[in-house]
Amino acid sequence: MRILIATDAWRPQVNGVVSTLERMTRAAAEFGAEFEFITPQGMWTAPMPTYPDIRLAITTPSHISRRIEAAAPDHIHIATEGPIGWLTRRHCLKVRRIFTTSYHTRYPEYISARTGFPERLTYAGLRRFHAPAAAVMAPTPTIGEDLKRRGFERVRLWSRGVDHDLFRPRGDVGLDLPRPIFLCVGRVAVEKNLEALLSLDLPGSTVIVGDGPARAALQRRFPRAHFLGARHGEALAEVYASADVFVFPSRTDTFGIVLIEAMASGLPVAAFPVPGPIDVVGPDAGVLDEDLRAACLGALEIPPQAAREYSLRYTWKESARQFLDNIEISRGKLARVKWRRRLELVDGG
Known part of the structure; x- marks a missing residue:
């Protein structure tokens, strides 16, 4: 099957959407799937409001339509709700093509945290975007149930994976700091709630890996913390393996690939x-508590091997299988009939 993925998130962005698409599609090749992408590469772009590090494509409906028809895909999947996603959706509705979508990012919570804009209005826009999709893929059961409660339909699970060869226990290889080392990896931005970690009175060292718009301000406010900037590949894997506990203070992530990267590296969470954590982190691999300091100290008691063993259930091969199964189900005869009927009720704009 030849699948076209339309995504506004792509390199040089470093985030969970890009990582998921790159790694899942490589694993899906084992099942005989082939992929084409429509991304912002080669297009004019403009900085995203309130988040200039992310650039959005400036393009036209005719350009996107030509790209889709030239690719001649068997199926179209829309990964993001940005300009490329909306124009791909527009084309599919115009020519009456079945498509699937995925829900990666809790934009209503992010936008509200940055601007105060009401979450319910953003959810209304997202509901309209996903309404004509033959399937809406959600990363965890909890996120899926939340979307259903908010009026999203045909929600199906699409989990994530981890490279267990890269992210593995290695011993003390990367950080020469007082222990215990409490590590957080991710975008340094207001929606990640890093202040909840940085304000804790913890023994040892607190380390932040990543970059983003809030980094300079947080470094000034919390000079005792160690901000290492962005790390990738082996350099990132070594930092994981050198820490003692992985701390995830975010309340808005849909999954958190960094959680399984940490567990695969032998880090309890x-x-x-x-x-996110409710579905991803098992009771033997971490501690979830509204008292984040208690969770940090409790996680120190969890054996690294227990975290590693729990992570083994997450593979990119299984993620790819779920993705392809969702597409096959959405393209079934009965699904096609129901989808065409829904088009009569959904605005095709």
């Missing part, structure tokens, strides 16, 4: 009991 400390996090709030919220969507």
